[in-house]
Amino acid sequence: MLAELAMAGRIRHRAVVRDALAEAGAGADSLAEVDVVPLIRRAGLPAPRRQVGVRGRRHDLEVTLPDGMLLVIEIDGPTHDSPEPRWSDAARDVGVAADGKLLVRIPSFAVRRQQLEVVDRLTMIRRAAEARAGRDVASARDVTRAHATPRDAS
Numbered sequence: 001m002l003a004e005l006a007m008a009g010r011i012r013h014r015a016v017v018r019d020a021l022a023e024a025g026a027g028a029d030s031l032a033e034v035d036v037v038p039l040i041r042r043a044g045l046p047a048p049r050r051q052v053g054v055r056g057r058r059h060d061l062e063v064t065l066p067d068g069m070l071l072v073i074e075i076d077g078p079t080h081d082s083p084e085p086r087w088s089d090a091a092r093d094v095g096v097a098a099d100g101k102l103l104v105r106i107p108s109f110a111v112r113r114q115q116l117e118v119v120d121r122l123t124m125i126r127r128a129a130e131a132r133a134g135r136d137v138a139s140a141r142d143v144t145r146a147h148a149t150p151r152d153a154s
Helices: 002-007 014-025 031-042 083-098 108-113 115-146
Strands: 049-054 057-064 070-076 102-107
Touching: 031 057, 031 070, 031 108, 031 115, 057 083, 070 083, 070 108, 083 102, 102 108, 102 115, 108 115
Parallel strands: 070 102
Antiparallel strands: 049 057, 057 070
């Protein structure tokens, strides 16, 4: 589609259309999925992977946390508010938990209208992962010290 855009002649807002096509080509299923990436980055997290396939299903976004745990981020539009999609989402959530991953669902309206809160919540998750990672490092040091000979300790 980018090739067609290049040959299309004069188009208003060409850069916006080009960027949207590039994001779609990279796996974004919605504008909210595109818009949340800068918020994820502002929270101090690495760039997410898009449309990660697991057990025959796809997750919108996936991020590796500082402690190595995986955070699945689902962006829910208004269609997720009715009972049937919510029930389907709940089944997916169980699969994510069974795989040992964390899951956050962010409504698409929050991506646009509650950006600071989204960043704050993602930052909270990052800080908790950093604390867990710090405890893991501290625990490894404690075990090493406990098994050190007197000569190793100096």
